[in-house]
Amino acid sequence: MIRFIPGLAASAALLICGLAYGQDIDPDILKAQAGTYLIAPQDGAAGCRLTLETGEAIGGYSLSGQDSCIEPLPALAEAYSWNFDGNGGVILMDATRKMLARFVENEGQPMKTEGDAPFLLIAAPDGFDRLPTVTSLAGTWTMQRPDGERLCGVTLNGHVDADGNAPLSLSEDCTANVARLKLAVWHIEGFGLTLMGRDGSSLGFDMRADGNFDKSKEEGGKPLSLVRH
Template sequence: MIRIIPRLAAAAAALLVCGLAYGQHIDPDILKAQAGTYLVAPEDGGAGCRMTLETGTAIGGYSLSGQDSCAKPLPALAESYAWNFDGNGGVVLIDALRKVLARFVENEGSPIKTEDRVPLLLIAAPDGVDRLPTFSSLAGTWTMQRPDGEKLCGVTLDGHVNADGNAPLSLSGDCAANVARLKFTVWHIEGFGLTLMGGDGSSLGFDMRADGNFDKTKDEGGKPLSLVRH
């Protein structure tokens, strides 16, 4: 599963310790760590847009680009003029008058997102992808396989989410022994990361790629493995 590097927490700590406010100096390493191109998209799977958080200074914070791409999917964000750290581990987008258009709050182990009724996420995304996957969009039959095409197991993802925020899954009866022993029963989606989980604490994380299929996250180690939709 995609895991968020705690760089925002480091930025917040630096701001609080040094007593900095918007527009004042921030450690260049912290600034470079946060800068980059991100997808801003609704958590419910609606279309989003890409913005690049830059390191150059601007009124109220730091420069950004790409906001014009938000004109259709997220028109309010097309007015974004600059970005900044908010001093609490998050990021804000502001307009030319320094009005906050979006405040992305840090959530431990999860992508930063707004606290709106339908949250917006600020997240690194595969090239060409303009929206977040959802339980309903990923529901269906998948094959767990090696890069050479060797099939290890069939996986059926159910799209009905339970009270714990997970959804059921079922494995085919012909799974390889090393997969069957993990006894996966539920799955979870967080940003572009998908995790299969078993009742005994076993889990296996995957990261979405540009074609909509998933590769086992590098943090898992071991041999490469993919989830490919039928």
């Protein structure tokens, strides 16, 4: 049985929901948060997709897609509404306003539940029902331009250290602009992959629907992809 909020009494959940619902939410903030999200365990097990809507419902705002949770996450099949928790996070409730899950805001990272086995609330490429993991991504990749021009070979190792990073190695034929980054470790957070150097350099990538990665728009510069061999 999945417990998303261990130790939280039902009365406290009702109070929090009531407070959140009583707040005046800026319509633009509401629209920005609304959308379809994958809710899935961080360990790569199957999850389900829920759509947070802007219509009012008991305890907050309406949602849909609960049927997709019946098999992978049956606890969320009872979800009836969603709301903000007052601290930048999102809560899911059943029709009695009982809290089913609280997703906490993490600066620069996807929202996730607290505890040793967190669940993420995250926008996901179409067709994905689970999060990528270090194990699923370990292997050989090619860093290239959209036209196929090869810049470097990248081997992602699957052995994670205490910081959640894993080693990587580069091929000997890397172009100078890639080699000078001295990339040495990599990290996966949600659908975002970051390659990092020991001196603080980094390259961020976002997973696309085919399972490969494109350089994050926030990085700027020329388009760049990571394509699996």
